[in-house]
Amino acid sequence: MNGSPSAEPPLEGEGLRIKQPPKVAAGIPAVLHAMQHAVGKMGPLRAAHTLIALNQTGGFDCPGCAWPDPEHRATAEFCENGAKAVAEEATNKRILPEFFAQHSLAELSRESDHWLGQLGRLTHPMVLLEGSDHYEPISWDGAFSLLADELNRLASPDEAIFYTSGRTSNEAAFLYQLFVRQFGTNNLPDCSNMCHESSGAALGEVLGVGKGTVSLEDFDHADAIFILGQNPGTNHPRMLSTLEAAARRGARIVSINPLEEVALVRFRHPQHPLDLLGSGTPIATLHLPVRINGDVAAMQGIMKAMLDEEERRPGHVFDHEFLREHTSGLDEFLAHLRATSWPAITAASGLTQEEMERAASIAVASRRIIACWAMGLTQHENAVANIQQVTNFLLLGGHIGRPGAGVCPVRGHSNVQGDCTMGIFEKMPDSFLDKLGEEFHFSPPRQHGYDTVNAIRAMHEGRAEVFLGMGGNFLSATPDTQYTAEALRRCRLTAHVSTKLNRSHLITGRQALILPCLGRTEIDRQAGGPQFVTVEDSMSMVHASQGNLAPASEHLRSECAIVAGVARATLGTRSTVDWEALIAGYGRIRDAISRVVDGCENYNTRLGAPGGFRLPNAARERRFLTSTGKARFTVHPMPPFALAPGQLLMMTIRSHDQFNTTIYGLDDRYRGIHNGRRVIFLNTEDLQQLGIEAGQLVDITSHFRGEQRTARQFTAVPYKIPRRCAATYFPEANVLVPISAVAEKSNTPASKSVVISLALSKPSATA
Numbered sequence: 001m002n003g004s005p006s007a008e009p010p011l012e013g014e015g016l017r018i019k020q021p022p023k024v025a026a027g028i029p030a031v032l033h034a035m036q037h038a039v040g041k042m043g044p045l046r047a048a049h050t051l052i053a054l055n056q057t058g059g060f061d062c063p064g065c066a067w068p069d070p071e072h073r074a075t076a077e078f079c080e081n082g083a084k085a086v087a088e089e090a091t092n093k094r095i096l097p098e099f100f101a102q103h104s105l106a107e108l109s110r111e112s113d114h115w116l117g118q119l120g121r122l123t124h125p126m127v128l129l130e131g132s133d134h135y136e137p138i139s140w141d142g143a144f145s146l147l148a149d150e151l152n153r154l155a156s157p158d159e160a161i162f163y164t165s166g167r168t169s170n171e172a173a174f175l176y177q178l179f180v181r182q183f184g185t186n187n188l189p190d191c192s193n194m195c196h197e198s199s200g201a202a203l204g205e206v207l208g209v210g211k212g213t214v215s216l217e218d219f220d221h222a223d224a225i226f227i228l229g230q231n232p233g234t235n236h237p238r239m240l241s242t243l244e245a246a247a248r249r250g251a252r253i254v255s256i257n258p259l260e261e262v263a264l265v266r267f268r269h270p271q272h273p274l275d276l277l278g279s280g281t282p283i284a285t286l287h288l289p290v291r292i293n294g295d296v297a298a299m300q301g302i303m304k305a306m307l308d309e310e311e312r313r314p315g316h317v318f319d320h321e322f323l324r325e326h327t328s329g330l331d332e333f334l335a336h337l338r339a340t341s342w343p344a345i346t347a348a349s350g351l352t353q354e355e356m357e358r359a360a361s362i363a364v365a366s367r368r369i370i371a372c373w374a375m376g377l378t379q380h381e382n383a384v385a386n387i388q389q390v391t392n393f394l395l396l397g398g399h400i401g402r403p404g405a406g407v408c409p410v411r412g413h414s415n416v417q418g419d420c421t422m423g424i425f426e427k428m429p430d431s432f433l434d435k436l437g438e439e440f441h442f443s444p445p446r447q448h449g450y451d452t453v454n455a456i457r458a459m460h461e462g463r464a465e466v467f468l469g470m471g472g473n474f475l476s477a478t479p480d481t482q483y484t485a486e487a488l489r490r491c492r493l494t495a496h497v498s499t500k501l502n503r504s505h506l507i508t509g510r511q512a513l514i515l516p517c518l519g520r521t522e523i524d525r526q527a528g529g530p531q532f533v534t535v536e537d538s539m540s541m542v543h544a545s546q547g548n549l550a551p552a553s554e555h556l557r558s559e560c561a562i563v564a565g566v567a568r569a570t571l572g573t574r575s576t577v578d579w580e581a582l583i584a585g586y587g588r589i590r591d592a593i594s595r596v597v598d599g600c601e602n603y604n605t606r607l608g609a610p611g612g613f614r615l616p617n618a619a620r621e622r623r624f625l626t627s628t629g630k631a632r633f634t635v636h637p638m639p640p641f642a643l644a645p646g647q648l649l650m651m652t653i654r655s656h657d658q659f660n661t662t663i664y665g666l667d668d669r670y671r672g673i674h675n676g677r678r679v680i681f682l683n684t685e686d687l688q689q690l691g692i693e694a695g696q697l698v699d700i701t702s703h704f705r706g707e708q709r710t711a712r713q714f715t716a717v718p719y720k721i722p723r724r725c726a727a728t729y730f731p732e733a734n735v736l737v738p739i740s741a742v743a744e745k746s747n748t749p750a751s752k753s754v755v756i757s758l759a760l761s762k763p764s765a766t767a
């Protein structure tokens, strides 16, 4: 065996090019890049046939992010990164069993994640037998019985981990959680544990619902839109069309982010010919370059300025009627604001008082405010505090449950919200479990299961021995790469339901399975004929998705059929579910969803409405199902920006050629990076102070409670980023993120605030 497979992507050779970032986003380059990927991977005819159905009624939902579809869809209702996501899945390339016979796992692991992803679609179920380093073909029945044997030999169902990635459809997610609970555990970690779990935890406490309260139409009425810790230009690109329309009608947009992302500076709409010739539409009215994890301070500064104005002109800033009727905890919060000094706020936020006052004046002048956020708020130890500053800010002006106003955590994965709604959550409420038990005549387990971080710990400590992943790239999406790799290697069996090869297939338990599934773009034919599935977007709209391509291989099965196959083989006669009947026609799964999942009554019927249907949201109607029965103000201290000399605070980010752990290409053209990913963005003055020159290779070491982790050979790139702050891409930098560095209450990995130090890479190591 030629050495064990590498858990980390390989170091990069020569070829990195650094250019000036562009001054405007999208436009013709976005069209060209989208076509280059689409035609390059699918060919012109297949590309046209596929993209014409993307995000269309009767078509399929984009496997990219969870930005909603407008009521009136454009002919090309997708963005550059949506086209890339589809091209990745609908590629003409195939990985046949012969490929695995020629390439060992160790050999494959020496290739980059981008290279692995370009190999194409998986076509056959594959098994890695104990002691072997090559996958070999296996029949579906063989795969199901191997998994069943390993699951049934466990001393307890809690020794198994059932992970879900946000691409899984509602129907597959509902069946999966049903199987897992029939098996006897709630170990249902999912990718939202790494992203918006903090939003759910924070909003649940203060608004009584863990989801956003706005609709897409609300953006047509907002006077101001605050965008915190989010880069829509890369991660939710169609949001730019919505922001452009808002900016053009005079709405003020405030971006609060350590990085001034080009897409929030200027945007050329690729589908507005006149736009393509002009200099583009200015988007953000104001950019606040907050330091990493300075959001609590920044928001408290803005609210302190609003309070000053309210005290100058009582009743002109705060919505007193709303505050009286619908909130609790206001006085304690205002006392905290009054007691917090401006010097403390400016020190912790990295902003000037004047900058925060400018943002406050925009808020004061606005009757309807929407606040959007993403990972920049959710991946910190104080993430829940970050988000609850945003709700405090909106509550002061009554901006919840008002048209044109509300909270909008923007989900990064197409159905991550739907999966949780369907029961993919390690601590579902008794009301759900009661209904599930009633519907399927069994007693679901009540003991809470493992989320992602706790699942990794359980595998590492030998408390879990079988891992099944429904989609995703568990190893590369999770923190502390070497620790997670050890955890997976300690399993008896690791199995993945996947469309493409990734690094999680190379870092395995003693045995491993690859279970290749249909993609969103493909026709899903079952006994009852072609089936459609459903998904839920960031704004709680549930709608149908139906592929239009022939499957990439005759051996592929749908996610639902794979779950049913595993369930039948594992549970046998002890199951109370007619799995065959459910997958023969997914309408039966939706009928069961109607009876089990709150808000999903008459699911099949309501899907017939144009665009689908919106799930209920009590906070949107100003019914706050919280401990006080009211929307709650909360008081949180500003986290200190405490770094030792020479240390920096690092955040991991995505490049423009990336979707989560899927690497579409090696460029990040919106930041001037070409043909490379191992870069670290640094403030020019910090570079000088650290004695590092632009372009030099550095090793990054993270520091956490006396522990150190090192990632080697990142190119130092001078960039417009606040002092003592740094940024790198994941998954390359995930090895630096400690498994124990997590957000309070949500247990989300704190990938956006990692304490690091730098050292020049040793010459020998750089040869």
Ligand code: SF4
Pocket: 055, 062, 063, 064, 065, 066, 067, 077, 078, 079, 080, 081, 082, 083, 085, 235, 236, 237, 238, 239
């Ligand atoms: S904005 Fe998101 S959902 Fe829409 S096409 Fe782009 S990647 Fe897909």
